[in-house]
Amino acid sequence: MSVTTKQVGIMLLALTGLLVTGWLVFDSLSTHGHAAFNTDNLGIFWGFPIVIYDYFLLTSTGLAMVATMAILFGGDDFRPIIRRAVWLALAGLLGGVAVLMLELGHPLRALWAIPFSFAFSSPLYWKVMAVSFYVLSLLILLARMLKPDWSMADLRANAVVTLVLALSVTAIAGVVYGSQSFRPFWASGDIPVAFIFESLLGGLAFIIFFSYLAYAFNPAAVPASVKRLFDDRLTGLLALAIFIHLLFVVARMSSGLYGNVEGLQVWRHVATSPLFLAEVFLGLLLPLVLLTYPGTRIRPWAQIIAALLVMNALLIARYEYIIGGQLVPLFKGAWAPDLLSYMPSPTEWLLLLIAVFLSNFVNAFGEVTLKLGREGSAHP
């Protein structure tokens, strides 16, 4: 079976999954509305759908950062992953935005109400505007890369604009949470910076994983240029990004555990939760070992597992952060517990599958139709 045939199989599988989960979610939401979610007015206002949205958004910007920095600073070695990263950034964003639309009370109204509100004081207004220009910039970049003889030198201006927009979207996403001073679990001036590093980490993990997926996880089918790039550059960068992310996690956890501000007690709950431990030990430390130990770092299986673990760790990190910041109930009286509890409902889990299937379908469609691995001219 050829790689392209397997890609078609992946595409059809993703489409089938999308249709099934889409039908289930439609049935659930049309029957129960947002009561199908486990969010409530006690304090968990933003639940798993927002986690999914931000996860996919930041993954998208991370992939865009990888692609644009590769164009600007990477040289020809990075050529094999650039088009794939740009397309994947669009696919991921589509999955995230689809979930956001299902979470909003009035998604269609949002399409006109936000752009024409000129609500300059709102981080969400700037986030939406930045995302809009970011998508436009990605589309222009992609369109220029569709030419068979696309050249990295010609794309520098586009890459600068896209990089600035990707950084802006990510930083503003951090400001949305970091500016909430009365929620100490969220509030910190370094959150936008932490988001940028998390985003970059996600971008690196996703491009490695989906590059292997493009070749149906068959190392023999992976072109030598791609394998060389992974072995020489990307695995090292991924390990460095994991390390930096770990520093942010440890720093925030230490401050949180020692801090005495009302609201930081959430850290005691988070730091002992199995999810958090899985994130740190399985999702970050294990990949770090796999990617730095000489015996494993150039092994395709180790690279795939490391990337997959990081992808999951970042989803957990996004979940712990967004939900954790809302666990202390605000003025709800003794009938609300000291810390709220929250578990995603089945419908909310289905939203994750919708995002995954939609992104994978779009990605596989691009792999099949656009031949994303096509490298273009090395020397214009």
Place this chain on the structure above:
Amino acid sequence: MAKWGMVIDLDKCTGCQACTTACTMENNRLPGENWQDVLFYHEGTYPNVKLMWFPRPCMHCENASCVSVCPTKATYKDPDGGFVLMDYNKCIGCKYCQVACPYGVRFYVDERAIVQPDIRGVFPSDTDRVWDPPYKGPHDDPARGIGIQPHGVVSKCTFCYHKVSKAPKGVPDLDEDIPALKEYVPACVRVCPPKARFFGDLDQPNSRVNRLIADNRGVRLKDHTGNKPQVYYLSGGATASVPSLRSSRASGQA
């Protein structure tokens, strides 16, 4: 132009919830989704337990964080009166205002009902409104968040805009004991049995609310957030008090 504000004397509040009930009736609130509530807290463990209560409406902040974060300007500060209001026609239900409100006084009611049975199923609505109760207030102004809440939007206390905004111009205080003014008094203030609530114009130096704040060292809740509430609390240290914590962590129960 007036800047309406409320003073709540915690030494007089008995926690009877008459304010909550009146607000619920006046504004057709769903059970448990109380724009105005009296919150009960307890500290300590048996036999050394202290029960406290705390009345909490929307603070109608001068510098409201819910207003500044709204991406569609659906929530806004009314320049004539200082009300913080919702425009249901602009709200997209993103809930950022709920997240950004330090006082927990905003409500998105399309989710699971807090109080069972879910009364929305008992009185379902055929329109875009969340429910259709047998008794409905006569006022309906979606651009100011008045009337039964539609689906997919966030709602909040309006300081009974539909009453207060009709008050004669220049009145320093809206006192339920003055027959000519009682129809303009917010529902929670009007029904308060121990008269723990006062409502007036904070921009008039001689208003009763200003005198109460000055004479009794009125405080604003969580003033450090910079929101500058227009609701002030008076407390001489009797039963009711402003809780310093949002949880009972300090009492060893966390």
